[in-house]
Amino acid sequence: MKQRLKTFGRGGVHPDDKKRLAADRPIRNSYFGQRAVIPMGQHLGAPAECLVRPGDTVAEGELIGRANGLISAHVYCPFPGVVEKVGPLTLPNGSSSQAVYLRIEGTFESVEDGRINDRWVGLSREELTGQIREAGLVGLGGAAFPVHVKIAVPKGKKAEYLIINGAECEPYLCADYRVMLEYTDEVLEGIDILAQITEADKVIIAVEANKPEAAGKLRGAVAHSKRPYAVEMLKVRYPQGDEKQLIRALTGREVPSGALPIDAGCVVCNVATAKSVFDAVVLKRPLTERIVTVSGGAVADPANLKTRIGVPVRDLLTECRTDFSKVKKIVVGGPMMGFALADWDTPVTKSTGGVLALTAGEVCDKPQTACLHCGSCVSVCPMGLPPAMMYKLIQAGEYEKAAAAGLPDCKECGCCAYACPAGIYLVQAFKKGKRMGRKK
């Protein structure tokens, strides 16, 4: 009997998922060059405070940025080397912070792969959260929200569900898929730790239906280890992997407007984040590396690379034999929410899930025309917002009215602008509208 797949309420789009390009490429280590750039502000919240100065020699795994405030995360040095310069750097997402420019030299301490801390089961919630904060963990799904904040359940609230997000609904990206396949046990143990911290009643691992192998592997491992976790297959539909849509799909609940998932009794974490929790708690390894999908029409040899923070995206693209003459856009992250960059020396950060070199054919730019009143944007908006109306209000400078129409609820998933036949830059306008709204 075919089970009906769960999905969110309405809206959404179905771009070609293009996962076939890189899905079957096992994770391998990337090369790296002689230089790395490590920004202090790789996460949502305040940038870390830089602890090194030009000329300093740093070791692999040394703390070089200290978390600055509650919503912030430590930054560790992924490479041994000498600090050449500390200067400002603007990342493609527009966040600007100090960055450490490193010349890589010296010896790599052989990283022990052995389990250091097997007895985490006895640890308290606070101790485990502390270890996660110490390791500088941020959500690896894209938004890079510090994990120790995300998993802290405030007093008086209860985490009924711990949702592990393996939906990976962005086209092209396969990094989470490979993590689920190749690090199944690590992911599950990471989930054990998260479940212990959040004291969730129910743990659901959600996988989109285009990754049946991953769901099968997880189901097998869950059944084998007799863990009380559910593995749910979700319909392939963007933005299935968005927190709010995921919660709606799995629990039928909606996160109230302006509130956090915990207000709907949910904590949501990405599968790669679960694996990094395992690394941090069991292996005592800070977050200095991640899995990045390198793909796109201009990439001859797509791959899922285990690479370190700070490596310029150009090195990854070159390693995967990219024909730069065919490239129209280089995108960090997924094509729907990721950022196009002008500077190919931009480094990989904690939130870089993919590096894509897209051709003009894939980008599919179209001339912008007037709004046709076709209603596509309204029907694809998963949040039930009126994008065309908000756009017109923002263009008219009516930021307060745009906010009243629901602008703050927009998560910039890009469905509206993807679908718009008139090629209107809706998301760009919404970003501007939010910025202007805050200014007032």
Add this chain to the structure above:
Amino acid sequence: MKRKKQEFQFSVASSPQIRSPRSTARIMVYVILALLPAALWGVYQFGWYAAAVLAVSVAAAAAGEGAICLIRKKNTLSDGSAVLTGLLVGMNMPPSVPLYIPAIASLAAVIVFKGAFGGLGCNIINPALGGRLIAFFSWSSAMFTFQTPRTILESGLTVAGATGDAMTSATPLTFLKSSVPEYAGSISNEMEVLSLKHYSLSKYDAAVTDKINSLFGENFCYGYFDAFFGIKGGCIGEISVFLLLLGGLFLIAKKIIHWEIPVAFIGSFAAAVWVFGGLRAGTGFFSGDVVYQIFSGGLFLGAFFMATDMVTSPFRRGSMFLFGIGCGLLTFLIRYYGSFPEGVSLAIVFMNLTVPMLDRLFIPRRYGVKKKRRVGVGKGGNA
């Protein structure tokens, strides 16, 4: 931001970094393609002069749009909407109309009904229909002179509805509207009047109807075949219901128009005809000739290609149904009780005016918000 010197330059834009292939120009091209078979059928039936009418309409619309481009210093010609408007104006013209009428109608459509409102997307009523109405009210006699189609002339039958010479004749709708009251009470179906008054029909119609009647032992009136396949007098583009239906289904399959509007439009019109349509023939309630009415006049052209114009139709499903039902009922009222035999274009234009109101009735519920909220609250909040 200053760009670094590097070997290659990449384009930078806000997310999403990929777009669907659906574009304004592509939509217009698809609609034009869907209209072409019906337009070509009209040219086949009415000859090269009909092709000249279409060409003049399209050229005048493009010229009007070009003038607006010059004034607004913005290229809007390439979005294809002006060509589509011109084609629709031409298809809404009788085949023997003097060429200055389609030219003026097209210019009015593009300049007055679209350009003056702010161009594509800002117009309130369908521009092509606006142009048609200008012609309709300004040159009524020219707009009501309909050429006899080629297939009927070749059949060599007498033309009962002929006015003056055999080359022109009344459309079935006009003919019925004026002739049916004479026979009220003595017929069981309006269609009988066509045969009683020797309204000219093609030999194919007679052959097919006879065949069907003998096969199934039915007693269908003559005229349905001609009406469906477009062997009748009428505007150039409206006569072939069959080809318009194919084009409409193509657009629905391509998700360019929504099925809700034509279905509600034709459905509600059919229901009204069925219930009340028999009254004027004296056959009582629930006896109207639905099939003949929906195959006549510009209903299919209007329901699939004019009422579905994105700019001037609602975009929420509920409001689409209301819009379609309004169009259907108004068409019925005008056809049966108005002073014109045909009411599709007036009905659509009237309903166009209600679109902003209809759309406000069906605002989607926002995620995470319990109550339905009016969008754009506050003074003058309607954007």
